[in-house]
Amino acid sequence: MAKSVENRALKKGAWSPEEDKKLIAYIKRYGIWNWAEMAKPAGLQRSGKSCRLRWVNYLRPGIKHGNFTKEEEETIIDLHEKLGNRWSVIASKLPGRTDNEIKNHWHAHLSKRLKYDLNSLPDMSDAEIDQYSSFETDPPPTNVPKALISESSAATSTNSLPSSSSNPKQ
Missing domain, CATH: 1.10.10.60 (Homeodomain-like)
Structure with a gap:
């Protein structure tokens, strides 16, 4: 990890419109040179990877947004x-x-x-x-004890199922 990133807390989660504006303005002025190093001078508390993905997937000029034809x-x-x-x-x-x-x-x-x-x-x-x-x-429910599953599949009626009070593990 780059030294400039190690000592500062990085923001995670959704990007704000202000952060988008900062990244766009920085790239327009200085270009793309090193994603890992450019977040701090751009005024962003984001990782380089986060900046790169935001630019490539959402902010880059020419990207179509919206429904697919x-x-x-x-x-x-x-x-x-x-x-x-x-x-x-x-x-x-x-x-x-x-x-x-x-x-x-x-x-x-x-x-x-x-x-x-x-x-x-x-x-x-x-x-x-x-x-x-x-x-x-969807997988089968995991909260049913295996003993009940095997016994209930072998049983022909609900009367032969063990009661929950007779199972000491519950």
Whole structure:
């Protein structure tokens, strides 16, 4: 870690509009020279990595923000099928979109659409898709003792289940 960063407390979490303005103004004036060293002279109590990611993913000129078009989504799906999770290569084919934004959009929306083939399911929202996908991806509850799970699967009626008072571990 750089010496200038070791002795000062770094801010974490969401960026404020004032911090964004400071970073933009600094980069416009001095350019990008060393992310690890430029946070302090820019007047930011952030790490160099945080400054770099903020610039690359949100503040850099030419970045598109907002919803993806159907054409962009089709391009992502086609390229993901061919290239896999090579997000930076996919981003190079979509001007103005960052690899991070494409990756997040893939995991939040597109992978679910492919899994459930939305062409056959008319107008389902992502929340409705989440409702169905959680059945297959959620692990079984962990708060049920293993003894109860094995005994209850072997039992044919609820009368043969042990009562909670007979289990000394609870």
